[in-house]
Amino acid sequence: MEADINPVIGDTVREATDFVLSRLTQRPSIAIILGSGLGEFAEHLQNQITISASEVPHFPPSRVEGHAGRIVTGNVKDGDVISDFILVFQGRPHYYESGNLEAVLFPTRLALALGISTFLVTNAAGGINRSFQPGDLMLIRDTLNFSFLHAPTGTGTFPHFAPPAVLDSRLRHILVQNAEKIGITLREGVYCWLKGPSYETAAEIEMLARLGADAVGMSTVPELLLAASSGIRTAGLSLISNLATGRGTTTLSHDEVTQTGERVKNTFLKLLSSTLLSLKTPSQA
Ligand code: HPA
Numbered sequence: 001m002e003a004d005i006n007p008v009i010g011d012t013v014r015e016a017t018d019f020v021l022s023r024l025t026q027r028p029s030i031a032i033i034l035g036s037g038l039g040e041f042a043e044h045l046q047n048q049i050t051i052s053a054s055e056v057p058h059f060p061p062s063r064v065e066g067h068a069g070r071i072v073t074g075n076v077k078d079g080d081v082i083s084d085f086i087l088v089f090q091g092r093p094h095y096y097e098s099g100n101l102e103a104v105l106f107p108t109r110l111a112l113a114l115g116i117s118t119f120l121v122t123n124a125a126g127g128i129n130r131s132f133q134p135g136d137l138m139l140i141r142d143t144l145n146f147s148f149l150h151a152p153t154g155t156g157t158f159p160h161f162a163p164p165a166v167l168d169s170r171l172r173h174i175l176v177q178n179a180e181k182i183g184i185t186l187r188e189g190v191y192c193w194l195k196g197p198s199y200e201t202a203a204e205i206e207m208l209a210r211l212g213a214d215a216v217g218m219s220t221v222p223e224l225l226l227a228a229s230s231g232i233r234t235a236g237l238s239l240i241s242n243l244a245t246g247r248g249t250t251t252l253s254h255d256e257v258t259q260t261g262e263r264v265k266n267t268f269l270k271l272l273s274s275t276l277l278s279l280k281t282p283s284q285a
Pocket of ligand 1: 124125126127199200216217218241242243244245252257
């Protein structure tokens with residue numbers, strides 16, 4: 001058997017997993033991380049069980065406004081159709097809160113230990129691509145990692161691995177189809193992770209644009225890479241909450257980020273719900 005790179009991580013995740021399982025009646029097969037301003041999706045789940053993140057052993061706190069720090073499980077329902085069992089992280093720990101990549105990855109490691117097969121990561125991001133507008137939704141086709149921090153995957157003692165594709169083709173197909181059905185223009189592009197916590201300068205945004213970034217934010221990349229490298233189906237979805245510095249005329253604020261979330265939350269809810277219903281395993285159809 002291959003050893004864990006960091007056995008301490010293994011133990012803490014196991015304790016957290018046992019705790020979460022003790023509260024649930026079944027294992028979730030889908031996990032979703034909800035980013036800034038997007039937490040409301042969790043309120044619409046049926047058969048809800050809510051766990052405060054602070055109750056879960058070793059779960060890192062998130063102090064960012066708009067990040068509730070809760071785990072909510074349940075199903076999406078539309079008439080007689082009911083989705084597979086979903087676990088939602090309402091909020092996430094950010095790297096700038098602790099300077100600890102393992103804290104950032106804790107929810108993902110927990111979700112993986114619970115045995116999920118599908119993982120959706122959402123965030124609020126600044127739009128760099130000049131064709132983007134605040135309120136747009138962007139599927140993350142690929143990532144740029146400007147933190148240059150990479151997590152061990154925990155699958156061996158030699159931690160080099162080829163970065164996996166982060167956008168699963170079946171998930172992409174379902175998201176695109178559902179967006180079309182609902183009448184949403186779904187953008188697709190490269191998401192760049194910076195550590196934050198401040199927003200970028202106009203010169204930094206211009207640099208990122210030239211390097212191929214379409215959107216910028218302070219999360220998502222480590223979670224997506226870890227989940228995708230473990231072989232499960234993944235997709236990342238950015239809400240373009242604002243134009244990145246220098247791309248618009250206003251000064252950025254966290255309020256703008258959460259307000260845009262408020263404005264487009266219904267569209268986001270519809271896209272996520274319909275996607276989760278489409279993902280339903282055929283045996284339950
Ligand atoms: N920059 C970085 N992170 C962000 C932004 C941004 O413009 N908007 C939302 N998160």
